[in-house]
Amino acid sequence: MTDPVRRQYEAYPYPERDPTQELQALTTGSPSHPLEIDHFIFGGKRDWSQPTRILVAGGGTGDALVMMAQIFADWCANVELHYLDMSQASREIAEARIAARGLSVTFHTGDLLTAPALGPFDYIDCCGVLHHLPDPDAGAAALAAALAPGGGMGLMVYAPYGRSGVYEMQDVLHTLVGGDSPSEQVVLARRFLEGLPHTSGLARNPFVADHIAAGDAGLYDLLLHSRDRAYDVDGVYDLLERAGLEMVSFVTPGQYNPLALIADEELRARAAALPVREASALAERIAGNIKTHVFYTVPQGTGAGRVAAPDGDAVPNILGVQCAALAKSIWDKGCVTLSIDGLTVQRRLPQDMAGIVTAIDGKRNLSSIARMLGWDDKTFMKKFANLYQPLNNYNLLRFSSRKELQT
Ligand SMILES: C[S@@+](CC[C@H](N)C(=O)[O-])C[C@H]1O[C@@H](n2cnc3c(N)ncnc32)[C@H](O)[C@@H]1O
Structure with a gap:
């Protein structure tokens, strides 16, 4: 085995996971939480009873794989999951975790560059892998070539600051x-x-x-690590462009908003005038705390309408936090406290937002929530926008109508 990166992941499968502990908890995260996939790639309205092929490229010891396999199984979704990694030792751990849960995945051992031969896929997860490849551009291009029409990807690459x-x-x-x-x-x-x-x-x-x-x-x-590089915001956009891809969104847009990081009014106005890419690059440099960039991407020219819109049909889901705790914080304190990578921000929210949070159950759409709370659609949408902005910025609210599949 001459490749030092392969030698590393055979000796130290990453992250360290013990399949005998698998049933104690489900590890969830980004990218590739199914609610996020729906929200950022399929407009929040994917019909999960339709056949969906998904690849976890460089799946390691299986965190994203197990998360998707378990949640899609819970949804009774029609998803065919594939795992690809060059490390046999990592695959054995991922396989044991999937077996412990009685779930089903097709496993492949091999190079990520072979992904197109396994495709096409409606969704590809590639978390923490491209920055270890000898030629990350070739890796990104191979994944792009493995996408089915209408498909998209969730990626994570290291960030420098x-x-x-x-x-x-x-x-x-x-x-x-x-x-x-x-x-x-x-x-x-x-x-x-x-x-x-x-x-x-x-x-x-x-x-x-x-x-x-x-x-x-x-x-x-x-x-x-013997091969490891980091991408700043511009590097991410350039990587995507060279692979024929376009940015849909970072998973926590709030981290990429310089206005949240500049106090002076005049300088805020200057930052507000910047295009999204430049503004995001500025925010990354100001905050200095972004360790990884997690984002969703699709083939160039296919980005319009990918991100779910908060319209009447959209079904909101709270993730990463308990609805009751969130509602209580809004009711008791009139604010939410949002913390990510060591930076904490507080956002004031009127008390009636607590009622909206309580009504979010992953089944009701926004129109039914409005009716339930006794508001007409127009008044409700205005109020909801106040809630949606901070929760979207910190990845706490995603749209997906998945619950309809549950029995
Ligand atoms: C840092 S780990 C990330 C694992 C997993 N994606 C996660 O986020 O938990 C990187 C993984 O990519 C795999 N990998 C690196 N280069 C690869 C390549 N060229 N083809 C396939 N897998 C590769 C490694 O074997 C390792 O399992």
């Missing part, structure tokens, strides 16, 4: 321990980190500590 300190330390460790076996590198890296001066960029970056604490695979992935 939130990972400050990481790349210097990768260089240092490569020089000091790069010739050792993977297990020796981990031992030596831990010894090195014990004496790390507090002035180093890595020690000063609190956002990456969880990766080191996550165990040997996490440490290897963060600091000993």
Whole structure:
């Protein structure tokens, strides 16, 4: 095995997962939560009884795979899931997790560049993989070529500023321990980190500590990786353009809004005049805390109408937070507190928003919620916009009419 990246993931499948613990909890996240897929790729109105082919490219130990397999099974959705990874050791863990849940997936061991031969797919997940490829452009193009008409992808790539300190330390460790076996590198890296001066960029970056604490695979992935690059916002847009893709949306648009990060009125007005791409690039640089870019993308020229619109037919779903807790916070405090990557913002919300949150059950559409609360559609939509903006910005509300499939 000559490829050091393959050698790494055979020795340290990532993330570290124990299939014997599989039934204790379902790990959910972004990209590729089915509610997000519906919201960002299919306008929030996908008919999940129609056949849907999905690929998890570079599926690792199976987090996105298991999440999708379990949730789509719960929805009785007509989804055929495929897993592709070059690491046999990772595949074995993902397979054991799927087996523990009694779910069904087709597994492939091989290079991501072979994806078109397995396609076409209506949706492709590729989380934390492209930035490890020798030629990420070729990887993105291969995935784009594997898409079915109308399909789309959820991607995650590393971002530079939130990972400050990481790349210097990768260089240092490569020089000091790069010739050792993977297990020796981990031992030596831990010894090195014990004496790390507090002035180093890595020690000063609190956002990456969880990766080191996550165990040997996490440490290897963060600091000993032999092929790892980061994309700033412009880099992401350029990567997509070269692959014939277009940006649909970052999953947490609020993180990419410079207006939330600039206090001065005149400078806010200047930032407000910028096109979306430039504004997002500015926000990334100001906040400095974005470690990964998570976003949805579709073939160039097919982006219109992809993101769900909050119209009367749209069925809202709260995700990542309990409806009751959210409603209570709005009722008691008149605000929501939103926190992501160490940056916390508070948004004031009128108390009657608590009633709307309570009425969201993943089944009622916005028109029925309006009727239930005794508002006409026009008044309701105005009120709902106040709620939707912060919850959309922080990925807490997504539209999908999936519940109709449940028995
Ligand atoms: C950081 S892990 C991410 C795993 C998973 N996507 C997740 O987010 O939990 C990267 C994975 O990509 C796989 N990988 C890297 N390069 C690949 C390639 N060229 N073809 C297929 N898989 C690849 C590795 O084996 C590893 O399992």
